[in-house]
Amino acid sequence: MVDKIRVQYAEELAQLEERALGGLDLVIASLDRALETVQHRDVELAELVIADDDRIDGRYLEVHQAILTLLATQAPVATDLRLISALLHVMKCMERMGDQCVNIAKLVPITGHDAPQEADMLDRIAKMGKQVRSQISQSKKAFAARDVELARDLVRQDDVVDALNKECFQIAVEVGDDHDIREWAMTMMLVARALERTGDNAVDIGEQVAFVVTGLFREFEDASHPVVP
Amino acid sequence: MPETGTEPRTTSGGPRSQATRLPDVNTQQKDKRGTHIERGAKRFELKDLNLFYGDFQAVQNISMTIEPNQVTALIGSSGCGKTTVLRSLNRMHELNPGARVEGHVLLDDTDIYSRDIDPVEVRRLVGMVFQAPNPFPTMSVYENAAAGLSLNRKGLTKSEKDEIVERSLRGAHLWDEVKDRLDKPGSGLSGGQQQRLCIARAIAVEPEVLLMDEPCSALDPVATLAIEDLIAELKGRYTIAIVTHNMQQAARASDVTAFLNLEESGKPGRLVEIGPTETIFTRPSEKATEDYVSGRFG
Numbered sequence: 001m002v003d004k005i006r007v008q009y010a011e012e013l014a015q016l017e018e019r020a021l022g023g024l025d026l027v028i029a030s031l032d033r034a035l036e037t038v039q040h041r042d043v044e045l046a047e048l049v050i051a052d053d054d055r056i057d058g059r060y061l062e063v064h065q066a067i068l069t070l071l072a073t074q075a076p077v078a079t080d081l082r083l084i085s086a087l088l089h090v091m092k093c094m095e096r097m098g099d100q101c102v103n104i105a106k107l108v109p110i111t112g113h114d115a116p117q118e119a120d121m122l123d124r125i126a127k128m129g130k131q132v133r134s135q136i137s138q139s140k141k142a143f144a145a146r147d148v149e150l151a152r153d154l155v156r157q158d159d160v161v162d163a164l165n166k167e168c169f170q171i172a173v174e175v176g177d178d179h180d181i182r183e184w185a186m187t188m189m190l191v192a193r194a195l196e197r198t199g200d201n202a203v204d205i206g207e208q209v210a211f212v213v214t215g216l217f218r219e220f221e222d223a224s225h226p227v228v229p
Numbered sequence: 230m231p232e233t234g235t236e237p238r239t240t241s242g243g244p245r246s247q248a249t250r251l252p253d254v255n256t257q258q259k260d261k262r263g264t265h266i267e268r269g270a271k272r273f274e275l276k277d278l279n280l281f282y283g284d285f286q287a288v289q290n291i292s293m294t295i296e297p298n299q300v301t302a303l304i305g306s307s308g309c310g311k312t313t314v315l316r317s318l319n320r321m322h323e324l325n326p327g328a329r330v331e332g333h334v335l336l337d338d339t340d341i342y343s344r345d346i347d348p349v350e351v352r353r354l355v356g357m358v359f360q361a362p363n364p365f366p367t368m369s370v371y372e373n374a375a376a377g378l379s380l381n382r383k384g385l386t387k388s389e390k391d392e393i394v395e396r397s398l399r400g401a402h403l404w405d406e407v408k409d410r411l412d413k414p415g416s417g418l419s420g421g422q423q424q425r426l427c428i429a430r431a432i433a434v435e436p437e438v439l440l441m442d443e444p445c446s447a448l449d450p451v452a453t454l455a456i457e458d459l460i461a462e463l464k465g466r467y468t469i470a471i472v473t474h475n476m477q478q479a480a481r482a483s484d485v486t487a488f489l490n491l492e493e494s495g496k497p498g499r500l501v502e503i504g505p506t507e508t509i510f511t512r513p514s515e516k517a518t519e520d521y522v523s524g525r526f527g
């Protein structure tokens with residue numbers, strides 16, 4: 001046996017992971033702003049969220065290119081190969097989450113400045129946003145630490161988001177006959193839907209953690225894959 | 230004196246006529262003398278194989294199977310005993326002075342190290358292709374392809390020989406390139422062609438197993454891929470075991486990969502892990518395998 005070799009490659013791979021997971025911080029920043037636009041009907045901030053999505057897309061392209069280069073030049077196998085495969089999924093999830101933030105931001109001008117609001121609905125949206133933010137952060141932490149249990153916990157966390165989403169739906173159904181409030185409530189349903197999808201993306205990242213660690217890909221339990229007693 | 234399976238045996242130069250049988254040679258074979266390995270035997274089973282060069286133990290306790298119609302790659306760092314294991318499969322290991330073999334190498338159910346098994350017969354059933362293309366330099370392409378026939382199948386007519394030579398050269402994907410210069414020296418071919426000529430020479434005697442010891446290490450990438458294509462085709466008819474230092478070649482060309490390793494320099498090589506190639510290169514069980522296939526350790 002000789003001393004450790006391929007040091008530069010190992011460093012490149014570590015940097016690649018750092019850049020990829022760093023993309024999730026960009027998503028969190030974008031999500032914070034998107035939620036603020038909803039709470040404060042801030043159209044200018046909404047435009048900033050939309051414009052800033054280029055940074056997330058740029059990170060996606062940057063990491064994607066680096067992955068191609070590593071695949072072409074270093075022929076990674078075993079854990080390295082699984083890591084790279086997982087990072088491709090993580091980047092896709094990151095890019096989709098960024099797009100959901102854009103979707104939320106684009107909905108704000110539709111509601112207008114003067115539309116009536118429903119405090120309960122806004123409260124649920126705020127709670128969902130906080131929960132989803134925490135899930136993104138947890139998915140990043142679980143990936144970096146290769147912590148399968150923490151990753152699996154995301155399923156439990158996501159149940160909270162799903163429950164809040166259903167509550168939003170119920171509020172929208174019962175919001176009353178006024179046209180403007182119904183239109184606002186429908187728009188908020190779309191916001192809730194975007195947040196719910198973002199939460200699912202965080203769970204998907206968790207599944208990639210399990211893949212990197214175990215080499216086996218299995219979807220975590222969810223509505224389509226209930227826990228077998 | 231009765232011989233046990235675990236007792237060291239010197240195989241080189243031992244008088245075959247006085248040999249006793251090992252216990253696990255099948256009953257059918259025990260009643261006969263002479264030719265013992267069944268025609269069509271294809272599956273190797275190595276049981277507690279220990280190989281020595283004099284006092285030096287090269288490999289220790291290798292137990293594995295090499296299945297028919299699959300390509301089994303042996304990988305591992307230099308000196309871990311891959312080639313030694315390969316050469317033990319057609320009794321070439323014993324050609325080294327002082328070489329010893331312990332344990333069993335079963336070809337189907339027959340131990341090829343049984344003392345009344347003729348090594349020549351083993352080598353006819355188990356062909357070998359070497360690292361550097363080694364066509365006989367003074368022989369023509371035709372004579373090279375037919376070289377094994379004159380040893381193993383005497384009395385063939387010219388037309389029978391022609392047919393076998395053509396079939397072997399076609400089997401080695403070489404016929405179209407050499408059919409108009411069969412009488413030219415084999416050494417005049419390119420490296421890749423020479424290696425395919427050696428494969429043609431090996432398959433001309435209709436073996437069941439082909440052993441390949443780094444068959445592409447002296448070839449350029451295009452010739453390498455041509456040989457790999459050929460290996461993929463040949464596995465439909467033969468059992469193939471290949472030693473390679475090229476990790477990507479093992480990943481591309483083999484169905485099963487066995488990783489051998491040395492605990493430290495001077496110690497014998499051991500089998501660390503064997504499994505489907507896909508598993509070895511995506512999620513190996515052993516850390517030593519992971520480190521080796523990832524190129525983290527040499």
